[in-house]
Amino acid sequence: MSESERHRRRWTNSCYECRKKCCWFFKKLVVFCFSQIGIVCLVVGYALLGAAIFGALEEPKEELNRVLVKDIRNKTLQRLWWLNENLFVFERQNWSRAVEKVLVDFQTEIFVAVTSAGWDGREEDYSGVSEWSFTGALLYSVTVITTIGYGNITPKTILGRMVTIVYAFIGIPLTMICLANIGHVLSISFKVLYKRLVCKKEKRETNTTSDASSKYLFANPQNVKTEDDENEAQFVMSDTERVKDTRVPVYVCFVLVIAYILLGTVLFSLWENWNPFKAGYFCFITLSTIGFGDVVPGHSLENWASPAKRVICSLYLLFGLTLISMCFSLMVDHVRDISRRFGQWIGLLKREGD
Template identity: 30%
Template sequence: MGTKKRDGCCKKFMKFLFSHVGLCAMVILYCVAGGFIFEHLEKNNEQQICYESRNEYTPMENKTIDSVLKIFSDYGFPNANNRVLMEVQIRSVLETFRDNTLAIGYDGRVCSDYGLPDGPTYKWSWPGALMFSVTVISTIGFGHIAPKTVWGRLVCIAYAVLGIPLMLLCLANIGDVLADIFRFIYAKICCCGCCRRKKSPRTKVVQIKPMQRGGDHDPAWKTDKSNEFSRLPTKSPTGSTDTNGNDKSRPPSKTSRPGSRVPSPVGKAVKIVPLDLKHMNRPPPMKNDPVVLDDDSDDDDDDLDEKKITVPLTITMIVIGGYIFGGAVLFGLWESWDWLQSAYFCFITLSTIGFGDVVPGTDFENPQAQAQLILGAIYVLFGMAILSMCFSLMQDEIIAKCKWVGEKLGILDKNDD
């Protein structure tokens, strides 16, 4: 008993897990868990990298200062004779310092102040790691941050291997559901109900007039003299017929019983099968009892009514453009980007290109940087679902158009899929 109950609970859990709500919950929890995992793996390493970069930068900075001072000590105060030579040497020293600084990647942060109110902000904070997790499983891959530790890279590979199929499965299911919802809204509102499918009833209720009862509750077929069976002539063995159904030449045998074989005039045995009078003696329906008859005449109509409503490509493109425009306005206000830069980021992100040259929340001096990263992650998740919906609608519309063209050209029949 306990095993059956356990199996039933497992089946219910698995059914919920792979439902639309369950898949969305799994993706969200997977991203949240990825944020905590990568934050734990890379946060401490970020500070350690800062210390290593500063240790490389400090000697190079001191060497650059010594080189500049040596130039001034060799040539003294710049004048008309030595000014050109001093400028060439100082410029060479500064260019070397610039290239080495860019190679090291140190930006002058105070590494000991990480995590303090006025100190530098971690790139691998939970919002930053959440944004990274979303870009990994959605195959966007901005590249603005990347794991540097051995364990971080190994976990990133395993995280992507499990997360990408989960994300694709969720987008496929959610996209189909949203497409059905959008078709319903389009049929009810945009088409003003003209695209509604008319369902023909599969059954018809017919009121049949009750039959007249004969005397002694006999069925009507027994008392009706005009019954068609009474009009059939009966042929006698000698060839004569009697319209009343009586055989004049040969009286019926008293020993004949149902199922017995009677010799026929031509020498063949005829088996007499008794009639089943149970159904014939059944009383007719009452006066107010309707009789329900199945009607299959609407099967052809159902095939016509089951046509899927397709949404025009223009409306689908308007939905995509509207979502990109809304994101452009939102990120333009948050990041102080111009409208072209904001729209460029939204398109590159939703199309999963992900150059990474424009990413929200990278200005870590901004106190709203963490909120912008969370907002960017939410925008990406919802945008991928809406884009999947639009792709599903566009696919149905293109298939419908191709089928229509094929029917016009005579390549396809109307009944062909």
């Protein structure tokens, strides 16, 4: 075998090994992405990617709008000064008419700058956290993929709107799958915890009952074996019962959701100086994914001095939606029972004894 043929064979073998390793790595990556941890990492990475993209697309436009608004304000001042300097009008009606025309034009230009161009009301030399900073864009990305969509911050560039369509088209199904999976896992974990707590409570009640009837059992020794056997069989059945058959009461799910809303109420009341009703209203509208946008954290000029607040708000949204998904998973069995009973009551389904 010649040297060139050996070299070509080694090259072919190395390419085959490289391709085999790439296929193995790709399979492992796909399996990881569709696992519980992998899909969470995908959603987190997708939100961070969206924050970087939207920040790069929209933040220059936001800074440019501040400069344009400054030009509008300076032009209005010049027009007012020209009226006072060159228009010798001593009648109040004529002066009011001329100044009103200038102010109406200024009002129209400011309205266009706010609604169409996205001006946030800040000066051109503003040194704080902008709306489209990384944390602001992260909050926007989270509201897009969770279908909340406050509407207080929206892309103003054509490219930003096109990217939003593609971003939501991919991110919304991915987020829904992630929330459903996490909710299912948390519901199973909560069932295990609830089952252990109920079993401990039943054991304490059984021990109390046994102590109360010890005199009777001592006086009637023929019944001791029977009572012990029944208690033992009861505990064995409780221990061998499957977790998926455990039913968590509906009121427990409502208590969890209400507690989480109260936690957000306290949090946003302290951060935003809102009254408790306003903060609770915001938490409910957010967790229900209604997202009116009439009450939004950081909407005033003084808020969001720290970018950490936006990150914590994003985490609050994600954990809250996960909690809602878990509660829905816990209530599925109850909803099925109620639907079956209702169907039997109206005659759509046959009763078990029929």
